[in-house]
Amino acid sequence: MKTSESDELKRTLQAQSQMLGWCVIVTTALLSLLTTCCASCQSKVSHLQLKFWKVYAEKEKEQMEEIFQLYATKLSERNLKCFFENKAPDAIPLPAFQAWEDASQLYSFSSSKQHYSTIHKLVEEGQKETNEERETMLDFVDRKEIP
Incomplete structure (x- = not known):
């Protein structure tokens, strides 16, 4: 060529x-x-309802971050104080392991039950009761359950 x-x-x-x-x-x-x-x-969800759902989810996320910061600070302060003062810790109310699991599930909107998030659903319907007498703990390093 x-x-x-x-x-x-x-x-x-x-x-x-x-x-x-x-x-x-x-x-x-x-x-x-x-x-x-x-x-x-x-979609079975109206435009305005979807808009409200998005605003609600964003506000819930913002407030959840604030609450996480607050409780994490309280817990870390308590643990450090107890460690250095060599005394037993005071109780700080935290959700049970099952409540964390339930709140961590993926939520999709249902027109029959109008909950805007998993937290909203748990609060409205109540948390599931567990039959376990012991609380499950996780070792965050290797993700194994500790009895």
């Missing part, structure tokens, strides 16, 4: 590949938009 024919072929293939790439991008964007629209139209 001559250099001019080779360059012409190279430019043609490059233009075709760019056109194909743009077609794939536009098709993907349109399918994504169509899927989102169909999902919104068939």
